Amino acid sequence: xxxxxxxxxxxxxxxxxxxxxxxxxxxxxxxxxYTPFPVxxxxxVMELSESRLHIAGxxxxxxGTLTALGVMTWVFTRDWPIIFGGKPYFSFPAFVPxxxxxxxxxxxxxxxxxxxxxxxxxxxxxxxxxxxxxxxxDKFCLAFDTTGMSQIDVEKYSAFFDGTGAxxxxxxx
Amino acid sequence: MHHPVIAPVREPLVQGRxxxxxxxxxxxxxxxKVPGVAWVAGFLVSVALAVFGVVCILLTIWNGIGEWxxxxxxxxxxxxxxxxxxxxxxxxxxxxxxxxxxxRQKWRTGVNRAAEAMTIFAVICAGLFPIIHxxxxxxxxxxxxxxxxxxxxxxxFNSPLLWDVFAISTYFTVSLLxxxxxxxxxxxxxxxxxxGIRKKIYATLAMGWTGAAKxxxxxxxxxxxxxxxxxxxxxxxxxIVSFDxxxxxxxxxxxxxxxxxxxxxxxxxxxxxxxxxxxxxxxxLGLEEYITVGHIESMNKIIxxxxxxxxxxxxxxxxxxxYSGYVYEQFAFYNRALGPYWWAYxxxxxxxxxTPQFFWSKKLRRNVAFTFVLSxxxxxxMWFERFVIIVISLHRDYLPSSWSMYxxxxxxxxxxxxxxxxxxxxxxxxxxxxxxxxIAEIKHIVKGAGDQYTGHDADQxxxxxxxxxxxxKHTNGHDDHH
Numbered sequence: 001x002x003x004x005x006x007x008x009x010x011x012x013x014x015x016x017x018x019x020x021x022x023x024x025x026x027x028x029x030x031x032x033x034y035t036p037f038p039v040x041x042x043x044x045v046m047e048l049s050e051s052r053l054h055i056a057g058x059x060x061x062x063x064g065t066l067t068a069l070g071v072m073t074w075v076f077t078r079d080w081p082i083i084f085g086g087k088p089y090f091s092f093p094a095f096v097p098x099x100x101x102x103x104x105x106x107x108x109x110x111x112x113x114x115x116x117x118x119x120x121x122x123x124x125x126x127x128x129x130x131x132x133x134x135x136x137x138d139k140f141c142l143a144f145d146t147t148g149m150s151q152i153d154v155e156k157y158s159a160f161f162d163g164t165g166a167x168x169x170x171x172x173x
Numbered sequence: 174m175h176h177p178v179i180a181p182v183r184e185p186l187v188q189g190r191x192x193x194x195x196x197x198x199x200x201x202x203x204x205x206k207v208p209g210v211a212w213v214a215g216f217l218v219s220v221a222l223a224v225f226g227v228v229c230i231l232l233t234i235w236n237g238i239g240e241w242x243x244x245x246x247x248x249x250x251x252x253x254x255x256x257x258x259x260x261x262x263x264x265x266x267x268x269x270x271x272x273x274x275x276x277r278q279k280w281r282t283g284v285n286r287a288a289e290a291m292t293i294f295a296v297i298c299a300g301l302f303p304i305i306h307x308x309x310x311x312x313x314x315x316x317x318x319x320x321x322x323x324x325x326x327x328x329x330f331n332s333p334l335l336w337d338v339f340a341i342s343t344y345f346t347v348s349l350l351x352x353x354x355x356x357x358x359x360x361x362x363x364x365x366x367x368x369g370i371r372k373k374i375y376a377t378l379a380m381g382w383t384g385a386a387k388x389x390x391x392x393x394x395x396x397x398x399x400x401x402x403x404x405x406x407x408x409x410x411x412x413i414v415s416f417d418x419x420x421x422x423x424x425x426x427x428x429x430x431x432x433x434x435x436x437x438x439x440x441x442x443x444x445x446x447x448x449x450x451x452x453x454x455x456x457x458l459g460l461e462e463y464i465t466v467g468h469i470e471s472m473n474k475i476i477x478x479x480x481x482x483x484x485x486x487x488x489x490x491x492x493x494x495x496y497s498g499y500v501y502e503q504f505a506f507y508n509r510a511l512g513p514y515w516w517a518y519x520x521x522x523x524x525x526x527x528t529p530q531f532f533w534s535k536k537l538r539r540n541v542a543f544t545f546v547l548s549x550x551x552x553x554x555m556w557f558e559r560f561v562i563i564v565i566s567l568h569r570d571y572l573p574s575s576w577s578m579y580x581x582x583x584x585x586x587x588x589x590x591x592x593x594x595x596x597x598x599x600x601x602x603x604x605x606x607x608x609x610x611x612i613a614e615i616k617h618i619v620k621g622a623g624d625q626y627t628g629h630d631a632d633q634x635x636x637x638x639x640x641x642x643x644x645x646k647h648t649n650g651h652d653d654h655h
Contacts, residue, residue: 032385032387033385033386034384034385034386035384035389036384036613036616037358037613037614038389038390038392038393038613039386039389039617042389042390043390046386048386048390051390051394053391053394053395054394054397057398057402061402071318072330075318075330076330079325079327080327082329084329084331091331094330094331095330097333097339097413097416098330098335098336101336101339101406101409102343104347104402104406105339105347107402108346108350108402108403109346111395111398111399112350112354112399115354115391115392115395116380118391119388120381121380121381121382121388122380122381123377123378124377130383131383133365133366134365135365135383136362136364136382137193137194137197137365137366138192138197141384
C-alpha cells in the first residue's frame with residue numbers, strides 16, 4: 001500500500017531537534033526521522049525505547065558457550081574418549097579457548113543477522129524507498145504520514161513547517 | 174546531544190572547515206573517478222606478484238611440500254613465519270575499531286575503515302599458509318569438527334593448533350561483519366549519489382539503508398556490543414597463536430611470556446602496516462585533512478608503547494633463560510644472538526627495539542616521511558622476529574646429529590611475495606569501490622572535534638563548554654556512546 005509522505009529537510013541537527021519539539025508540542029504524529037549520521041539525543045527526544053539488541057547478543061553468546069562446551073564434552077567423554085597425556089577425558093581448561101571463540105562467534109553473527117532482520121535490511125530487501133537522496137549526505141529529515149488525510153489536516157501539517165527552516169516536499173512511497 | 178566546540182582545547186581531527194556535504198564529496202569522489210596512473214601501475218604490479226604467488230602455490234600443491242626446503246629438523250620455515258607475520262598485521266584494524274572505540278579515542282574515526290579492511294586482507298593472506306602447509310589442501314576440511322564417516326573421528330580439542338582454527342576463523346568472521354556493518358550507511362551515501370548500474374550495485378550493497386532514527390539507534394548498539402566482543406577476541410587470537418609455540422617443549426618456544434609478548438608485537442606490526450598504507454593512501458586520495466598528522470602521531474605513540482613492550486619482552490626472555498639455570502634454554506638464547514643466524518637476531522633487535530625509540534621525539538612522530546621509513550623497518554623487523562622464534566629455535570635440536578640449517582627455496586619466497594601481491598590487489602580494489610574513511614562517523618565527530626563549526630551559537634557554546642571543563646563537568650567533550 002502506498003503512503004503519502006510530507007517531509008521537511010533541515011540543514012542542521014539542532015534545527016531538527018527544535019522542529020521535533022515543536023511537533024510534539026503540537027501533538028503531531030511523526031512518521032520517522034532520517035539523518036545522515038547517528039545524532040545523539042534523538043532517541044530521547046523521539047522517546048524511542050532502548051534497543052534490545054544487546055539482550056539478543058547475550059542469548060546468542062550463551063548459546064555459543066553451551067554449544068561449544070556441550071559438543072566437546074560429549075565428544076571426549078561419550079562419543080570417542082581418547083587419553084591425551086594421561087589427562088582426564090573432561091579436560092576443562094583445554095576447552096576454554098574454543099568455548100570463548102564460539103561464544104564470540106555466536107553472539108556476533110546472531111546479533112548482526114538480528115539487526116538486519118529487525119531493521120528490514122538485506123541485499124534483496126533494498127526496496128526501501130528513499131525520500132530524498134540528500135538524507136545520506138547532509139540533510140536531516142522529519143517525515144509525517146499524511147495518507148488518507150483530509151485537505152485541512154494536510155494543511156495543518158504543512159503549516160507546521162512554516163518558520164522551522166525546513167525545505168518541504170511531498171512524496172508517495 | 175549538543176556538541177561543545179573543543180577545537181581550541183585539542184588539535185582538530187578534521188581540518189579544512191568542512192561542511193557535511195564537503196565531507197561526502199571528499200570521501201566519495203575517489204570511488205567515482207577514473208583511477209589515476211599511480212593506481213593502475215600499482216594494481217598491475219600487485220596482480221603480477223599475486224599471479225606469481227599463485228603459480229608457486231600450485232607448484233607446491235602439484236609436486237608436494239618437497240618443493241620447499243624444510244627438513245626433518247626444521248619443519249616450520251617461511252610458511253609459518255609468514256603466517257604469524259600476516260596474522261599479526263591483521264591485529265591493528267580491530268584494535269583501532271574496537272578497543273579505541275571503548276576507550277573513546279575519537280581519532281580512530283579517520284583510520285578505522287581502512288585499518289579494518291587491511292585486517293581482513295591480512296587475515297586472508299595469513300590463512301593461506303597453514304592450508305598450503307597441510308600439503309593435501311583438498312583435505313583442509315578435516316580441521317573442522319563435523320560428523321564424518323571416519324568413525325566419526327573428531328579433531329583434537331586439546332590442541333592449540335585447533336584452537337587456532339577457531340580463533341582465526343572467528344576473528345575473520347567477526348572482523349568482516351563489523352567492517353561491513355559500518356560500511357552499510359556509507360554505501361547508502363554512495364548509492365544516493367550514483368546513477369545507472371552503479372546505483373543498482375550500491376543499492377544492493379547498502380541493503381536498503383534509509384538512515385531512520387531507530388535504525389541508527391540499533392546500529393550504534395550493535396557497533397558497541399561488537400566492539401565489546403572484538404576487544405577480548407583480538408587479544409585472544411594472538412594469544413592462541415602464541416600457544417602453538419608456548420605449549421610445546423622446544424627451548425625458545427616454551428615460555429610463559431609468549432601471549433602478552435605476541436599480542437604487543439602484533440599490535441606493533443599492525444600499526445606499522447597501517448602507517449605504511451595510510452601514508453600512501455592519504456596522499457594519493459587527497460585525504461590529508463581527514464587522516465591528519467595528528468592521526469599519524471597518535472599511531473606513533475602506540476608504536477613506541479608496543480615497541481617498548483616488545484623490547485622488554487626480548488630482554489626478559491634473555492634474563493629468564495639465564496636465571497632458569499636450564500642449559501638447553503640458555504643455549505637456545507645464546508645461539509639466537511651469537512649462532513649462525515645472528516644476523517636475523519640483530520635485524521630483529523635493531524628494527525623492533527631501537528628504531529621505535531625515535532618516536533619519543535614529538536618532532537619525529539609528526540614527520541610523515543620519517544614515519545613511513547620507520548614503519549617499513551618495523552614491518553621487516555617483525556618478520557624477522559617470527560623467523561628468529563621459529564627457525565633459530567628449531568635448527569639446533571637436542572641431538573647435535575640433528576642440527577641443520579635452512580634457507581628457503583625460490584618457491585617459498587614466491588609464495589610470500591604472492592601474498593603481498595594478493596594483499597595489495599585487495600587493498601587497491603577496496604580504495605576504489607568503498608569510502609576509505611567512515612563518512613557517517615566523521616560527520617558525527619566533526620562538530621565536536623573538527624575545526625569547522627562556525628554556527629551562530631559557536632561562541633556561546635565554547636564559553637559554556639570552557640566553564641564546564643573548569644568546573645569539572647566535562648573531561649573531554651561529550652559522551653561518545655551511551
